[in-house]
Amino acid sequence: MYVIVVGAGEVGWAIAATLQESHDVAVIDRDGTVVAALTNSMDVLAVHGDGSEIDTLRAAGLDDVDLVVACTDNDETNIVICGAAKIESDAFTIARVSRYSLLETWGLSEGWLGVDFMVCTDILVAQAICRISGLPAVQDVDIFAGGLVRMAEFDVKPGSSIANRAVREIDIYDSLTFAALFRGDEMLILTGESVIEAGDRIVVIGSPDAIDTFADDLTIPDHEAAKEIVILGASVIGFHVAREFEAHEYRTRLIEHDHERAREAAEALPKTLVLETDATDTEFLASAHIAEADIVVAALDSDEKNLLVSLLAREAGVERTVAVIEKIEYLELFETVGVTVTINPREETAEQIVGFTRTDLTEKIAFLEHDRAEVIEVVVDADSVLAGRELAESTLELPERVVIGAISRDGELVTPRGATVVNPGDRLVVFVDTAVLEEARTVL
Incomplete structure:
Protein backbone atom coordinates (compact mmCIF):
# COMPACT_ATOMS: atom_id res chain seq x y z
CA MET A 1 0.00 0.00 0.00
CA TYR A 2 1.18 3.52 -0.80
CA VAL A 3 0.37 6.02 1.96
CA ILE A 4 0.72 9.80 2.03
CA VAL A 5 0.79 11.31 5.51
CA VAL A 6 0.30 15.08 5.63
CA GLY A 7 1.60 16.68 8.81
CA ALA A 8 4.66 15.34 10.63
CA GLY A 9 3.70 16.35 14.14
CA GLU A 10 3.67 13.68 16.82
CA VAL A 11 0.69 11.85 15.30
CA GLY A 12 1.97 11.94 11.74
CA TRP A 13 5.47 10.99 12.84
CA ALA A 14 4.13 8.02 14.83
CA ILE A 15 2.02 6.84 11.88
CA ALA A 16 4.93 7.08 9.45
CA ALA A 17 7.29 5.29 11.85
CA THR A 18 4.81 2.44 12.27
CA LEU A 19 4.10 2.04 8.55
CA GLN A 20 7.54 2.51 6.99
CA GLU A 21 8.64 -1.11 7.33
CA SER A 22 5.61 -2.63 5.61
CA HIS A 23 4.33 0.09 3.26
CA ASP A 24 5.61 2.75 0.89
CA VAL A 25 5.16 6.03 2.74
CA ALA A 26 5.44 9.70 1.81
CA VAL A 27 5.26 12.42 4.45
CA ILE A 28 4.48 16.05 3.69
CA ASP A 29 5.30 18.88 6.07
CA ARG A 30 5.64 22.66 5.76
CA ASP A 31 8.63 22.79 8.12
CA GLY A 32 11.90 22.22 6.29
CA THR A 33 13.68 21.21 9.50
CA VAL A 34 11.11 18.49 10.12
CA VAL A 35 11.44 17.26 6.52
CA ALA A 36 15.22 17.02 6.94
CA ALA A 37 14.77 15.06 10.18
CA LEU A 38 12.37 12.67 8.42
CA THR A 39 14.86 12.11 5.61
CA ASN A 40 17.64 11.30 8.07
CA SER A 41 15.67 9.02 10.37
CA MET A 42 13.07 7.16 8.30
CA ASP A 43 12.74 5.19 5.09
CA VAL A 44 10.07 7.51 3.68
CA LEU A 45 9.74 10.07 0.91
CA ALA A 46 9.83 13.40 2.76
CA VAL A 47 8.25 16.29 0.86
CA HIS A 48 8.54 19.94 1.86
CA GLY A 49 5.37 21.83 1.09
CA ASP A 50 1.71 22.55 1.81
CA GLY A 51 -0.30 19.32 1.66
CA SER A 52 -3.50 21.19 0.85
CA GLU A 53 -2.03 22.19 -2.53
CA ILE A 54 -2.48 19.77 -5.40
CA ASP A 55 1.08 20.29 -6.72
CA THR A 56 2.52 19.21 -3.37
CA LEU A 57 0.35 16.11 -3.32
CA ARG A 58 1.47 15.31 -6.85
CA ALA A 59 5.11 15.61 -5.78
CA ALA A 60 4.38 13.10 -3.02
CA GLY A 61 2.99 10.56 -5.51
CA LEU A 62 -0.72 11.31 -5.76
CA ASP A 63 -1.03 9.18 -8.91
CA ASP A 64 -0.12 6.00 -7.01
CA VAL A 65 -1.58 6.66 -3.56
CA ASP A 66 -3.95 4.23 -1.83
CA LEU A 67 -4.43 6.08 1.47
CA VAL A 68 -4.11 9.76 2.41
CA VAL A 69 -3.92 10.67 6.10
CA ALA A 70 -4.39 14.35 6.91
CA CYS A 71 -3.18 14.94 10.45
CA THR A 72 -1.95 18.52 10.66
CA ASP A 73 -2.91 20.55 13.73
CA ASN A 74 -5.65 22.42 11.82
CA ASP A 75 -9.05 20.76 11.34
CA GLU A 76 -10.07 22.76 8.28
CA THR A 77 -6.71 22.16 6.59
CA ASN A 78 -7.11 18.41 7.07
CA ILE A 79 -10.52 18.46 5.42
CA VAL A 80 -9.18 20.50 2.49
CA ILE A 81 -6.29 18.03 2.07
CA CYS A 82 -8.73 15.13 1.75
CA GLY A 83 -10.81 17.03 -0.79
CA ALA A 84 -7.71 17.93 -2.81
CA ALA A 85 -6.55 14.30 -2.82
CA LYS A 86 -9.91 13.20 -4.22
CA ILE A 87 -9.53 15.51 -7.24
CA GLU A 88 -6.98 13.26 -8.92
CA SER A 89 -7.10 9.96 -7.03
CA ASP A 90 -9.38 7.27 -5.68
CA ALA A 91 -7.44 7.13 -2.43
CA PHE A 92 -9.17 6.40 0.86
CA THR A 93 -8.91 9.63 2.87
CA ILE A 94 -8.74 10.11 6.63
CA ALA A 95 -8.98 13.49 8.36
CA ARG A 96 -7.93 13.98 11.96
CA VAL A 97 -10.01 16.64 13.73
CA SER A 98 -10.22 17.96 17.25
CA ARG A 99 -13.69 19.53 17.06
CA TYR A 100 -16.55 17.18 17.77
CA SER A 101 -18.96 19.42 15.85
CA LEU A 102 -17.08 18.59 12.64
CA LEU A 103 -17.34 14.88 13.37
CA GLU A 104 -21.09 15.25 13.92
CA THR A 105 -21.50 17.14 10.65
CA TRP A 106 -19.40 14.62 8.74
CA GLY A 107 -21.50 11.81 10.18
CA LEU A 108 -24.61 13.25 8.52
CA SER A 109 -23.19 12.83 5.03
CA GLU A 110 -20.93 9.95 4.04
CA GLY A 111 -17.85 11.17 2.16
CA TRP A 112 -18.58 14.81 3.03
CA LEU A 113 -16.01 17.11 1.34
CA GLY A 114 -13.95 14.16 0.21
CA VAL A 115 -13.37 12.71 3.69
CA ASP A 116 -13.91 8.94 3.80
CA PHE A 117 -13.23 8.65 7.52
CA MET A 118 -12.88 11.21 10.28
CA VAL A 119 -10.97 10.66 13.51
CA CYS A 120 -11.72 12.91 16.49
CA THR A 121 -8.85 12.63 18.95
CA ASP A 122 -10.76 13.96 21.95
CA ILE A 123 -13.58 11.43 21.47
CA LEU A 124 -11.13 8.53 21.18
CA VAL A 125 -9.46 9.56 24.44
CA THR A 219 -9.54 -7.49 42.58
CA ILE A 220 -8.28 -7.07 46.11
CA PRO A 221 -11.19 -6.79 48.58
CA ASP A 222 -12.61 -3.25 48.72
CA HIS A 223 -11.21 -2.46 45.23
CA GLU A 224 -14.35 -2.51 43.10
CA ALA A 225 -15.20 -1.17 39.67
CA ALA A 226 -15.57 2.59 39.56
CA LYS A 227 -18.90 4.15 40.49
CA GLU A 228 -18.00 7.74 41.31
CA ILE A 229 -15.74 9.75 39.04
CA VAL A 230 -14.06 13.11 39.59
CA ILE A 231 -12.75 14.88 36.49
CA LEU A 232 -10.24 17.68 37.01
CA GLY A 233 -10.49 20.16 34.16
CA ALA A 234 -13.26 21.07 31.71
CA SER A 235 -10.88 21.04 28.77
CA VAL A 236 -12.28 19.68 25.52
CA ILE A 237 -11.13 16.21 26.55
CA GLY A 238 -12.42 16.68 30.10
CA PHE A 239 -15.83 17.72 28.78
CA HIS A 240 -16.08 14.69 26.49
CA VAL A 241 -14.94 12.37 29.29
CA ALA A 242 -17.75 13.72 31.47
CA ARG A 243 -20.23 13.23 28.66
CA GLU A 244 -19.13 9.61 28.17
CA PHE A 245 -19.51 8.91 31.88
CA GLU A 246 -22.96 10.53 31.90
CA ALA A 247 -24.03 8.23 29.09
CA HIS A 248 -22.93 5.21 31.14
CA GLU A 249 -24.75 6.35 34.30
CA TYR A 250 -21.71 7.05 36.47
CA ARG A 251 -21.86 9.59 39.29
CA THR A 252 -19.62 12.32 37.93
CA ARG A 253 -18.16 15.53 39.33
CA LEU A 254 -16.26 17.98 37.13
CA ILE A 255 -13.97 20.60 38.65
CA GLU A 256 -13.04 23.67 36.56
CA HIS A 257 -11.41 26.96 37.61
CA ASP A 258 -12.42 29.11 34.64
CA HIS A 259 -15.87 30.64 35.16
CA GLU A 260 -16.98 30.58 31.51
CA ARG A 261 -15.83 26.98 30.95
CA ALA A 262 -17.54 25.87 34.14
CA ARG A 263 -20.79 27.60 33.14
CA GLU A 264 -20.79 26.06 29.66
CA ALA A 265 -20.05 22.60 31.06
CA ALA A 266 -22.84 22.89 33.64
CA GLU A 267 -25.34 23.83 30.94
CA ALA A 268 -24.29 21.01 28.60
CA LEU A 269 -23.90 18.23 31.21
CA PRO A 270 -27.16 17.97 33.16
CA LYS A 271 -26.17 14.80 35.03
CA THR A 272 -22.72 16.04 36.07
CA LEU A 273 -22.07 18.14 39.17
CA VAL A 274 -19.81 20.99 37.99
CA LEU A 275 -17.78 22.76 40.67
CA GLU A 276 -16.04 26.05 39.89
CA THR A 277 -12.75 26.03 41.77
CA ASP A 278 -9.03 25.40 41.43
CA ALA A 279 -8.23 21.69 41.12
CA THR A 280 -4.92 22.29 42.93
CA ASP A 281 -6.65 23.72 46.03
CA THR A 282 -5.90 21.03 48.61
CA GLU A 283 -8.33 22.44 51.16
CA PHE A 284 -11.17 22.29 48.66
CA LEU A 285 -10.23 18.78 47.58
CA ALA A 286 -10.43 17.68 51.21
CA SER A 287 -13.73 19.47 51.84
CA ALA A 288 -15.17 17.99 48.62
CA HIS A 289 -14.27 14.48 49.86
CA ILE A 290 -12.29 13.71 46.74
CA ALA A 291 -10.85 10.66 48.52
CA GLU A 292 -14.27 9.03 48.18
CA ALA A 293 -13.94 9.01 44.38
CA ASP A 294 -13.21 5.66 42.77
CA ILE A 295 -11.26 7.32 39.97
CA VAL A 296 -9.86 10.80 39.44
CA VAL A 297 -9.25 11.83 35.83
CA ALA A 298 -6.69 14.60 35.27
CA ALA A 299 -7.67 16.44 32.08
CA LEU A 300 -6.22 19.92 32.54
CA ASP A 301 -4.52 21.91 29.78
CA SER A 302 -0.91 20.86 30.48
CA ASP A 303 0.98 17.70 31.41
CA GLU A 304 2.62 19.42 34.34
CA LYS A 305 -0.73 20.39 35.84
CA ASN A 306 -2.07 16.88 35.28
CA LEU A 307 0.93 15.43 37.08
CA LEU A 308 0.44 17.81 40.00
CA VAL A 309 -3.28 17.17 40.47
CA SER A 310 -2.76 13.42 40.10
CA LEU A 311 -0.22 13.55 42.92
CA LEU A 312 -2.60 15.64 45.04
CA ALA A 313 -5.37 13.13 44.43
CA ARG A 314 -3.09 10.25 45.44
CA GLU A 315 -2.06 12.18 48.55
CA ALA A 316 -5.73 12.69 49.40
CA GLY A 317 -6.30 8.92 49.31
CA VAL A 318 -7.57 8.25 45.78
CA GLU A 319 -6.28 4.86 44.65
CA ARG A 320 -6.95 5.06 40.90
CA THR A 321 -5.85 8.06 38.88
CA VAL A 322 -6.03 8.48 35.11
CA ALA A 323 -3.98 11.25 33.51
CA VAL A 324 -4.01 12.60 29.97
CA ILE A 325 -0.44 13.26 28.79
CA GLU A 326 0.57 14.96 25.55
CA LYS A 327 4.34 14.44 25.81
CA ILE A 328 5.21 10.76 25.54
CA GLU A 329 8.59 11.42 27.18
CA TYR A 330 6.72 12.14 30.43
CA LEU A 331 5.20 8.68 30.49
CA GLU A 332 7.82 7.05 32.70
CA LEU A 333 7.69 9.95 35.16
CA PHE A 334 3.89 9.66 35.52
CA GLU A 335 4.12 5.91 36.08
CA THR A 336 7.02 6.25 38.52
CA VAL A 337 5.12 8.61 40.82
CA GLY A 338 2.13 6.25 40.91
CA VAL A 339 -0.36 7.52 38.32
CA THR A 340 -2.44 4.40 37.66
CA VAL A 341 -3.20 4.85 33.96
CA THR A 342 -1.87 7.30 31.39
CA ILE A 343 -3.61 8.11 28.11
CA ASN A 344 -1.73 9.73 25.24
CA PRO A 345 -4.09 11.31 22.67
CA ARG A 346 -1.62 10.92 19.84
CA GLU A 347 -1.18 7.21 20.52
CA GLU A 348 -4.94 6.70 20.52
CA THR A 349 -5.22 8.51 17.19
CA ALA A 350 -2.28 6.72 15.59
CA GLU A 351 -3.69 3.33 16.64
CA GLN A 352 -7.01 4.12 15.00
CA ILE A 353 -5.46 5.34 11.76
CA VAL A 354 -2.85 2.60 11.39
CA GLY A 355 -5.66 0.05 11.39
CA PHE A 356 -6.78 1.38 8.00
CA THR A 357 -3.52 0.24 6.42
CA ARG A 358 -4.28 -3.38 7.26
CA THR A 359 -7.04 -3.66 4.69
CA ASP A 360 -5.97 -7.04 3.34
CA LEU A 361 -6.78 -9.21 6.36
CA THR A 362 -6.59 -7.13 9.51
CA GLU A 363 -9.85 -5.68 10.77
CA LYS A 364 -8.73 -3.98 13.97
CA ILE A 365 -5.60 -3.39 16.04
CA ALA A 366 -4.74 -2.26 19.55
CA PHE A 367 -1.29 -1.18 20.69
CA LEU A 368 0.03 -2.42 24.04
CA GLU A 369 2.77 -0.91 26.20
CA HIS A 370 3.36 1.83 23.66
CA ASP A 371 3.72 -0.41 20.62
CA ARG A 372 5.78 -3.19 22.20
CA ALA A 373 2.99 -5.57 21.20
CA GLU A 374 -0.28 -5.50 19.29
CA VAL A 375 -3.58 -7.30 19.48
CA ILE A 376 -4.98 -7.67 15.99
CA GLU A 377 -8.17 -9.03 14.46
CA VAL A 378 -7.70 -11.00 11.26
CA VAL A 379 -9.99 -12.94 8.93
CA VAL A 380 -8.62 -16.37 8.00
CA ASP A 381 -8.48 -17.19 4.32
CA ALA A 382 -7.85 -20.55 2.63
CA ASP A 383 -4.12 -19.82 2.28
CA SER A 384 -3.53 -19.34 5.99
CA VAL A 385 -1.30 -21.92 7.70
CA LEU A 386 -4.09 -22.25 10.28
CA ALA A 387 -6.95 -23.07 7.89
CA GLY A 388 -8.41 -26.57 8.28
CA ARG A 389 -5.86 -27.67 10.88
CA GLU A 390 -5.77 -28.16 14.64
CA LEU A 391 -4.08 -25.30 16.47
CA ALA A 392 -1.66 -27.63 18.26
CA GLU A 393 -0.15 -28.45 14.88
CA SER A 394 -0.64 -25.27 12.85
CA THR A 395 0.63 -22.78 15.42
CA LEU A 396 4.06 -24.44 15.23
CA GLU A 397 4.41 -22.65 11.88
CA LEU A 398 3.75 -19.25 13.40
CA PRO A 399 6.59 -17.03 14.61
CA GLU A 400 7.40 -17.17 18.30
CA ARG A 401 5.61 -14.68 20.56
CA VAL A 402 2.26 -15.02 18.80
CA VAL A 403 -0.85 -16.16 20.71
CA ILE A 404 -4.28 -16.97 19.27
CA GLY A 405 -6.53 -15.39 21.88
CA ALA A 406 -10.06 -15.95 20.57
CA ILE A 407 -12.02 -17.08 17.53
CA SER A 408 -15.27 -15.57 16.25
CA ARG A 409 -17.21 -18.00 14.04
CA ASP A 410 -20.63 -17.09 12.64
CA GLY A 411 -21.22 -14.68 15.50
CA GLU A 412 -20.25 -17.20 18.18
CA LEU A 413 -17.14 -17.16 20.37
CA VAL A 414 -14.84 -20.18 20.16
CA THR A 415 -12.14 -20.38 22.83
CA PRO A 416 -8.95 -21.65 21.14
CA ARG A 417 -7.47 -24.87 22.49
CA GLY A 418 -4.97 -27.32 21.01
CA ALA A 419 -7.63 -29.46 19.31
CA THR A 420 -9.55 -26.49 17.87
CA VAL A 421 -9.71 -26.51 14.07
CA VAL A 422 -9.66 -23.08 12.40
CA ASN A 423 -11.94 -22.61 9.39
CA PRO A 424 -11.59 -20.16 6.49
CA GLY A 425 -13.73 -17.14 7.31
CA ASP A 426 -13.07 -17.33 11.05
CA ARG A 427 -12.09 -14.09 12.74
CA LEU A 428 -9.09 -14.45 15.04
CA VAL A 429 -8.05 -12.10 17.82
CA VAL A 430 -4.29 -12.50 18.09
CA PHE A 431 -1.60 -11.18 20.46
CA VAL A 432 1.61 -10.42 18.56
CA ASP A 433 5.03 -9.12 19.55
CA THR A 434 5.52 -6.07 17.32
CA ALA A 435 8.95 -7.37 16.31
CA VAL A 436 7.37 -10.34 14.48
CA LEU A 437 4.16 -8.65 13.35
CA GLU A 438 4.89 -8.53 9.64
CA GLU A 439 6.15 -12.12 9.59
CA ALA A 440 3.02 -13.23 11.42
CA ARG A 441 0.70 -11.41 9.05
CA THR A 442 2.15 -13.23 6.04
CA VAL A 443 1.07 -16.63 7.37
CA LEU A 444 -2.04 -15.94 9.44
Missing part, protein backbone atom coordinates in the same frame (compact mmCIF):
# COMPACT_ATOMS: atom_id res chain seq x y z
CA ALA A 126 -12.78 9.98 26.25
CA GLN A 127 -13.99 6.57 25.10
CA ALA A 128 -10.71 4.93 26.14
CA ILE A 129 -10.91 6.46 29.63
CA CYS A 130 -14.50 5.31 30.04
CA ARG A 131 -13.66 1.74 28.94
CA ILE A 132 -10.73 1.56 31.33
CA SER A 133 -12.78 2.84 34.22
CA GLY A 134 -15.37 0.11 33.85
CA LEU A 135 -13.07 -2.61 35.23
CA PRO A 136 -11.06 -2.57 38.46
CA ALA A 137 -7.26 -2.80 38.13
CA VAL A 138 -7.43 -2.55 34.33
CA GLN A 139 -4.67 -0.71 32.45
CA ASP A 140 -6.07 -1.06 28.96
CA VAL A 141 -9.14 -2.58 27.34
CA ASP A 142 -10.33 -2.90 23.77
CA ILE A 143 -13.20 -4.54 21.91
CA PHE A 144 -12.95 -6.91 18.94
CA ALA A 145 -15.23 -8.98 16.68
CA GLY A 146 -18.11 -6.55 16.96
CA GLY A 147 -18.12 -6.71 20.77
CA LEU A 148 -17.92 -10.50 21.02
CA VAL A 149 -14.31 -10.41 22.27
CA ARG A 150 -12.43 -8.19 24.68
CA MET A 151 -8.74 -7.72 25.30
CA ALA A 152 -7.74 -6.39 28.71
CA GLU A 153 -4.45 -5.60 30.41
CA PHE A 154 -4.51 -5.79 34.20
CA ASP A 155 -2.10 -4.59 36.84
CA VAL A 156 -1.37 -7.36 39.38
CA LYS A 157 -1.26 -5.73 42.80
CA PRO A 158 0.40 -7.16 45.93
CA GLY A 159 -2.23 -9.26 47.69
CA SER A 160 -4.03 -10.12 44.46
CA SER A 161 -5.52 -13.61 44.29
CA ILE A 162 -3.36 -14.50 41.27
CA ALA A 163 -0.02 -13.17 42.57
CA ASN A 164 2.68 -15.87 42.99
CA ARG A 165 0.55 -18.50 41.25
CA ALA A 166 1.12 -20.43 38.03
CA VAL A 167 -1.21 -19.87 35.08
CA ARG A 168 -2.36 -23.52 35.20
CA GLU A 169 -3.71 -22.85 38.72
CA ILE A 170 -5.79 -19.85 37.70
CA ASP A 171 -6.85 -20.97 34.20
CA ILE A 172 -10.37 -21.85 35.29
CA TYR A 173 -12.34 -19.67 32.87
CA ASP A 174 -14.21 -21.24 29.96
CA SER A 175 -13.86 -18.31 27.57
CA LEU A 176 -10.53 -16.73 28.48
CA THR A 177 -6.99 -16.96 27.11
CA PHE A 178 -3.96 -15.89 29.14
CA ALA A 179 -1.80 -14.32 26.42
CA ALA A 180 1.22 -12.53 27.86
CA LEU A 181 2.59 -10.40 30.64
CA PHE A 182 4.88 -7.40 30.92
CA ARG A 183 7.41 -7.44 33.77
CA GLY A 184 9.48 -4.29 33.76
CA ASP A 185 11.15 -4.12 30.36
CA GLU A 186 10.51 -7.82 29.71
CA MET A 187 7.58 -9.32 27.80
CA LEU A 188 6.71 -12.97 28.42
CA ILE A 189 4.35 -15.23 26.47
CA LEU A 190 2.35 -17.17 29.04
CA THR A 191 2.31 -20.96 29.39
CA GLY A 192 0.70 -23.13 32.01
CA GLU A 193 3.88 -23.07 34.08
CA SER A 194 4.35 -19.28 34.00
CA VAL A 195 4.16 -17.75 37.48
CA ILE A 196 2.38 -14.41 37.88
CA GLU A 197 4.07 -11.92 40.20
CA ALA A 198 2.89 -8.76 41.90
CA GLY A 199 3.79 -5.80 39.71
CA ASP A 200 3.20 -7.70 36.46
CA ARG A 201 0.81 -6.47 33.80
CA ILE A 202 -1.12 -9.42 32.43
CA VAL A 203 -2.92 -9.51 29.06
CA VAL A 204 -6.03 -11.66 28.70
CA ILE A 205 -8.39 -12.15 25.76
CA GLY A 206 -11.92 -13.57 25.97
CA SER A 207 -15.61 -12.94 26.24
CA PRO A 208 -16.84 -9.80 28.03
CA ASP A 209 -18.38 -11.96 30.78
CA ALA A 210 -15.14 -13.88 31.29
CA ILE A 211 -13.14 -10.64 31.42
CA ASP A 212 -15.58 -9.19 33.96
CA THR A 213 -15.40 -12.33 36.12
CA PHE A 214 -11.61 -12.37 35.94
CA ALA A 215 -11.50 -8.69 36.92
CA ASP A 216 -13.69 -9.40 39.94
CA ASP A 217 -11.53 -12.36 40.98
CA LEU A 218 -8.34 -10.35 40.46
